[in-house]
Amino acid sequence: MAAFQGQVLLFTITGCPFCSRSRKVLADLQVPFVEVNLDHYPDRRYEMQEKTGRRTVPQIFFNSKHIGGFDDLKKLYDSGSLEDELKGYKNSFVARDLVTWLVEQKKLPSREEAVKQGLELQAKHFIHHVTFDHEFKDEWLFFRLLGDGHLKALNAKLSYACIPRPGFWVDYRGISKSHKFEAYVRATAELKRVDLLSLSVSEKIAFFVNVYNALVVHGFVVLGPPTNHLKRYRFFSSTSYIVSGRCYSLNDLENGVLRSNRKPPANFRRPFSSSDPRLKVALEEVDPRVHFALMLCWVCGHMAPGDKRSSLKDLLDLGNYRLKFQKYNWEVNTH
Numbered sequence: 001m002a003a004f005q006g007q008v009l010l011f012t013i014t015g016c017p018f019c020s021r022s023r024k025v026l027a028d029l030q031v032p033f034v035e036v037n038l039d040h041y042p043d044r045r046y047e048m049q050e051k052t053g054r055r056t057v058p059q060i061f062f063n064s065k066h067i068g069g070f071d072d073l074k075k076l077y078d079s080g081s082l083e084d085e086l087k088g089y090k091n092s093f094v095a096r097d098l099v100t101w102l103v104e105q106k107k108l109p110s111r112e113e114a115v116k117q118g119l120e121l122q123a124k125h126f127i128h129h130v131t132f133d134h135e136f137k138d139e140w141l142f143f144r145l146l147g148d149g150h151l152k153a154l155n156a157k158l159s160y161a162c163i164p165r166p167g168f169w170v171d172y173r174g175i176s177k178s179h180k181f182e183a184y185v186r187a188t189a190e191l192k193r194v195d196l197l198s199l200s201v202s203e204k205i206a207f208f209v210n211v212y213n214a215l216v217v218h219g220f221v222v223l224g225p226p227t228n229h230l231k232r233y234r235f236f237s238s239t240s241y242i243v244s245g246r247c248y249s250l251n252d253l254e255n256g257v258l259r260s261n262r263k264p265p266a267n268f269r270r271p272f273s274s275s276d277p278r279l280k281v282a283l284e285e286v287d288p289r290v291h292f293a294l295m296l297c298w299v300c301g302h303m304a305p306g307d308k309r310s311s312l313k314d315l316l317d318l319g320n321y322r323l324k325f326q327k328y329n330w331e332v333n334t335h
Contacts, residue, residue: 007033007034007061007062007063007094008026008031008032008033008034008060008061008062009033009034009036009060009061010022010023010026010033010034010035010036010058010059010060010061011036011038011044011045011048011057011058011059011060012035012036012037012038012057012058013037013038013039013057014037014039016057016058018057018058018069018070019057019058019070021070021074022058022060022069022070022073023035025073025074025077025082029082036048038057051066052066054069056069057069058070060072060073063141063142091144091145092130092142092143092144093142093143093144094141094142094143095118095136095137095138095139095141095142095143096138096139096141098114098118098143099111099114099115099118099138100114102114102117102118111138114138115136115137115138118136119135119136121136122135122136122143124193125146125192125193125244125245126145126146127143127144127145127146128143128144128146128245129141129142129143130142130143130144132277146192146242146245172220172221172224172225175217175221176221176222181221184214184218185218188214188218188241191211191241191242191243191244192242192243192244192245193244193245194207194243194244195244196243196244196281197280197281201283201284204257204281204283205258205283205287208253208257208258209258211241211243211248211253212250212253212254212258215239215240215241215250215253216239216250218239218241219235219239219250223235223239235250236249236250236251236254236264237249237250237251240252244281246277246278248278251264251271252271252272252278255270255271256270256271256272256278256279256282257278257281257282257283258283258286258287259283259286260282260283260284260285260286261279261282262286
């Protein structure tokens with residue numbers, strides 16, 4: 001099987017046949033494990049009994065999850081579900097190891113103080129549990145740095161000047177070499193720790209409209225504009241930022257947040273499931289004007305200098321316009 005990213009822990013004693021069988025099952029699957037022989041480390045017996053409520057051996061853990069004894073391991077093996085239980089977590093670390101490092105290397109006075117530091121790092125979205133299910137504790141829980149969890153997000157790993165070509169084209173290659181663009185890219189790191197739940201509806205609309213338009217340009221500069229329908233679909237589905245500790249693609253921003261979790265075109269599913277934490281951020285009702293904001297403001301920003309651009313900018317800045325729209329069923333899978 002693929003290399004296991006994590007830790008398998010076995011509590012054993014010398015001469016135990018079921019312990020030997022457990023070791024053989026894991027060895028056959030080429031899964032590395034840590035063995036704690038209670039004959040050699042008798043002080044760990046209390047820890048085992050406290051965690052499992054059992055006195056017999058072996059007792060087996062996958063990461064922080066208690067699997068049971070040999071019979072439980074064999075049931076998983078025979079049913080073919082053992083490999084599912086051994087899901088790996090890439091680019092991760094154990095919370096207990098971070099606590100130890102903070103105490104030993106950063107000289108924090110106690111493990112309790114180190115846990116408080118870990119909780120603060122989690123609250124500020126520097127780290128997160130690999131499945132977002134646990135808060136930081138001094139246990140065998142797997143965490144990762146925020147940027148390591150969303151490696152494709154354009155602001156995940158952080159450490160424009162828009163110069164139009166003659167005519168109506170934007171020099172995205174020129175933007176990528178601009179010092180102002182470099183400063184902008186560094187600034188997107190601040191999105192990771194924004195407090196979205198404190199925003200009012202109007203603030204949320206303004207924030208996400210601007211993030212959407214900025215991400216489109218950022219994506220064009222780094223990835224290039226999509227040149228056909230398939231590339232366009234992939235672009236809007238995968239180009240993303242990390243915002244408030246969660247990953248949002250262009251599709252998530254438009255259809256998940258601004259369109260109140262409506263289905264995108266040619267899709268059968270909503271961007272956010274009922275259990276998705278990002279659903280709390282989505283607007284409760286659709287404001288049709290978001291389409292105007294997403295499109296016309298972006299068009300204005302990318303028009304070549306001239307009278308038309310100046311007139312449109314003046315119109316938008318002064319608010320000298322009126323929107324009229326017909327009643328529409330926003331459940332329909334089109335724009």
